[in-house]
Amino acid sequence: MNDAQKFQRLAKWRRVKRIGLMIVIAVGVLMVVTPLAYKLTQSKAAKESNQISAILEATNTMMSPNIHVSDRVLSNTTIFGGTVMSHRFKSIEGQRVPWSTSQGDYSWLPGASELSDGTVDETETKQGMVSFDRETQRRIPEFFNLAVRKPNLKPTQELKQVSQAKGAVVEVAITFKRSITSQQILSRLPTKLHATWYWAGVTGKMDPTSFQNHLVGLNAETVPGTATPKLTADDYREFKSAVKKIGQLGLDWRYNGVSVTKGSQTFIRQNPQLSTAKFSGIIVTGRTEDFKALNQATWIAASSLGYSAPRDPVQLDR
Structure with missing residues (x-):
């Protein structure tokens, strides 16, 4: 082997060593960077999922x-993210009725997170567009603003039809002629009917029938050991916290240029305490025959049937 061949062999060996060293360094860097990158991306995904969860919790408190x-x-x-899902139901006189899920997709990838809290189908009737929950195809009870000249759905009067039915339990949305307090509401309701949700109402010429069930209000929680819902000061504090949380997160639901979020903020500002807060309507549940007592009620402006079902013949102690 001459000197030229020895030189070429040495140069080749040095190149092999250099490439091998680069590979070792690259593998070492990869071993360090991969766990770090994974940790960072999963931390970002966890932050996104926590925010989606907070949004769902707040919206389920103030708009359900x-x-x-x-x-x-x-x-x-997955390693990229996932879905936060809330399974939901309606409570009709102790009978649980499945409802659409609310969910939000989260990811550490920029702009990949999004929220979905149920989709509405609409059907044309003589009165206008009647809404149904798309996932369950159950009718959505409507509230009305009498100041709107051309609403998505004209105010309906369905209490008489409800009271004429027999052997069923129903939910009915009742719109008041003027806003009243929770105590005034309970004093006017027959004892066998239950106020399950209190509507905050709308201002100006907002049309709530076009809001796709994104109505602001709060649920009355069922008293343990009974089937009777009761609205408490704690419920109202949670409702106000949810409204503030949505504002802090910068979320805004708009329909026909109207901000539902700003409307909710106006409501809690004008109604700081439950004892003096005035509501524009309620959702009432009960047996169909017990609604007869409301047929001549002068304080009711409109009524809309929601879910109805045959009454469960077996009622267990709750």
Whole structure:
């Protein structure tokens, strides 16, 4: 082997060593960076999922007309993100009725997170557009603003039809002629009917029938050991906290240029305490025959039937 061949062999060996060293360094860097990158991306994903969960909790508190949450879980999880899901139901005189889920997708990738809290289908009638929950295809009870000249749905009067039915339990949305307090509401309701959700109302010429069930108000929680819902000061404090939380998160629901979020903020500012807060309507549940007592009520401006079902013949102690 001459000197030229020895030189070429040495140069080749040095190149191999250099490439090998680069590979070792690259592998070492990869071993350090990969866990760090994974930790950072999962930390970002966890932050996003916590924010989605906070949004769902707040919206389920302030915009769920007689809709309750049974759980909140993570699903479809991958290294990129997943879904926060809340399974929901309605409570009609102790009977649980499945409702659409509310959910939000989260990810550490920029702009990939999004929220969905149920979709509405609409059907044309003589009165206008009647709404249904798309996932369950159950009718949504409507509230009305009498100041709106051309609403999405004209005010309906369905209490008489409800009271003429037999052997069923129903929910009915009742719009008042003027806003009244929770105590005034309870004093006017027959004892066998139950106020389950209190509507904050709208201002000006907002049309609540176009809000796709994104109505602001709060649920009355069922008293343990009974089937009777009761609205408490704690419920109202949670409602106000949810409204403030949505504002802090910068979320804004708009329909026909109207901000539902700002409307909710105006309501809690004008109604700081439950004892003096005035509501524009309620969702009432009960047996159909017990609604007869409301047929001649002069304080009711409109009524809209929501979910109805045959009464469960077996009532267990609750």
